[in-house]
Amino acid sequence: MIANTITCSLTPEEVRFTRQRLGREPNELEWALIDAEWSEHCSYKSSRTVISQLPTGGDHVLVGPGYDSGVIEIGDGLILTAHIESHNHPSAVDPYGGAATGIGGVVRDILCMGTRPIALLDSLKFGDITKSDHSKWLLKNVVRGIADYGNCIGVPTVAGEIEFDECYERNCLVDVICIGLGRKDELLLAQATSPGDSIFLVGGSTGRDGIHGATFASRVLAADSDRDRSAVQIPDPFTKKMIIEATLEANRAGVMRGCKDLGGGGLATGLSEIADKGESGIDVHLEMIPLREPNMSPIEIMISESQERMLLIAKNGSESKLEAIMAKYEVSSARIGEVTSTQMLTIFRAGKPIAQLPTDFLANAPIIQREARQPKLNAPTGKIIRHEDLEQILIGLLSSPTIASKEWVYGQFDHEVGIRTVVKPGQGDAAVLRLPNGKFVAIKSDGNSRICELDPYIGAASILAESCRNITAVGAKPTALLDHCQFGNPNDEEVFWSFSRAVKGIADLARVLHLPCVGGKVSFYNEDEEKHQAIKSSPVITVIGIVDKPDHVTTMNLKLENEIIIAVGKTKPEVNGSEYYNHIGSRGGAPPTLDFQLEGQTQNAVLECIKHGYVTACHDCARGGLAVTLSEMAIRGERGATVDLTTSPMESLTDDELLYSESNSRFILTTSKRDDVLETFQRFNVPAAAIGVVGGESVNITLQHDKLECALSKLQTAYTKSLEMILEPWRK
């Protein structure tokens, strides 16, 4: 009774369902296949009913969620592909290898569509590095892992975000997003549609590393998780580079029907999914699979998650051409099976079938209906002690790891390789890359767990709103989104409630913004068994936008003396969940409000101003509020500014709220065409006002009762040196 004896995460209902559906007792190998394929990680059995409410259709969408990557059309026969992956559990036990192989996985997803990976982004979340050496160690090694792998395969890491919060102390989150570029007529889908085609396994050989990775990712981390290091794969970026080039050449040569990344669940998952999608069957022969170590059992072979492996479906008759291309790149390839019309995955050893399961059964785990219950909201912490020294607060915020410049991180990433990166890290609110048809793609990834903790619905929608504002600020029209929902154990009804609400928040705003979701991922079990502490709800949202013309590309640095500074959007007394309140130790309360319609109008109005050429610099106003936003623009531009915030659109609020409130739907921009800009915002019914001018060596802010003056050099030091001082204090 294997279902009871080895590591098996199937529920009693799933075991019963299996016996009933098959009408027999599966053998040990068959149980293992089902276990791997039906892990939460591979099957989305808990989340599928929830995520199905996301809008997925749109003018630009060619392929939505359900394949290795989402595909959008960008005109001139070109397509962009996009996918998000996480490697949270592996990175928690082996940050270097976990982060590196995370990139390997997401790059394969892009490659599977027949497209070339052209950009990587990272969304990282760690514990408080000002207090925890463990979190510092995780951060340093995750960054090194991403750098060593991404740089080596020649795909630039162009943007991302990092958030620090104590809830990630034991469960760091490592999300990697990859964007691909290709031709519509060369698009591949991972479908084995044609009996007679051959299945090739290319790239690395199969070993015991990564055994049970998918089930590992579908459990909570326990005290003995370090023993799970065998569930982390070993990175090999050079082999990956050769696979990328070989696969793209094979695709151009037209010898492939499709292509599938081997990720979670290994061959078991990969084979059953391509057969199920193609409504076919597959015969696979174990002795044809190149192995890295002796005496591997059929189970180990079928569920191993060894890295750098891909399944290629060679068109019947094209086998030798495919083998020749692989040989040119010295990528090992083995014909391990063939496509049949049986609709069964059949595993042969020495010519005898030793396991046989229907592919639609294997690839479609029964849905689990989870219970959801609204948690009690944390009461706001007691009386808030307002700080008198507003300058000290500003310096404190600029040097806090979540806000401070991430140059220490992105300086280690080759963000320019491929010579497409036009707006580089630190220059604008999103990365912008040039495309062969004269357009540009803008990409940004965002998260904000503190707001989600207050209200997952508003929180997740606010993340999407912020990501769209970031895309808008560089002059792009938001075109598609990817979501990644990271939560604790879904058996916990409160966790599942938060997950459901977060997805609904994303879905509702996405509908208003006409923004389709082209892919995503759900990752549960982000909590540790020792302290029974789940992470805060941590959705990560990536938005992709298109810039039509080069002169629309906009950066954030203040550029010319005496240009007018415009504040867009109304500041309200909304400081709950803000960096400011976190800084002074205040928690809880209702999150900033979000008016979906106004958010869309605000973005449209800003984009209109940019397209008319009115805007010289633009920055989304989010973490740290108006004070931090303005300071960042000044620091990046190496120029001061003088503003009177009492002239900005605002509700009745105190000076500290005016500076640090994180109300939604706000931007700061600069222009020499003040009247045109204000007229445009009026036309869109969006509040906006001129608040000051660019110039000088300091940032001067007039408030209702107070005045804040801070030398630019002081702001620069706080902002640019902070991360290095925390991570490498021995460097002066």
Next chain:
Amino acid sequence: MKIEATLVWHNEFKSDAFDAVILPGGFSFGDHLRGGIIAAHSPAMEGVRKMAGEGRPVLGICNGFQILIESELLPGSLLRNSSLRFICKWTDLQVDNVDTAFTCAFERGETVRMPIAHNEGRFFGEEQLLNSLTADGRVVMHYLNENPTGTSQGIVSISNDDGNVVGMMSHPERASDISLGGTDGLRVFGSMLEWMR
């Protein structure tokens, strides 16, 4: 700039068909052992050696520079950056030698701006080598204002005696379009055309 260029495969390089060769950057063989060492032994290097010997322009950029050093077409060595980190950033450089195939279109002493992106780019040489490089004017460019990698005397690019073989850690191709941040790098390739005329 009209230059006809072809990508060649590492084991099928017919050097007689070309006027000049550029070894670009990019982790050849995954930087296994150390940057450039395996590529230095690839069949294509025979052709590169021949072209270098015949005075045809040979440029090594980043990993290409590492390969030229590992092939002993250029002296010295390239060590791990002193910060022990990969560094990707734009830097100011001063052009010291304009008698090479890749800098003849620059002014001596001119300041230019190009990015670097590498792990192992700290040029190192014994004192004797550094002295002779300086004396012979074979230091092609050095960092201005800062020395991000801790390289000897700020050296970022050197040449051989004849000036036809140049290695540089900077990436001129990344500074070849105003939308990418600058065009100083374009003149490296412009120099090559001028040199061949």
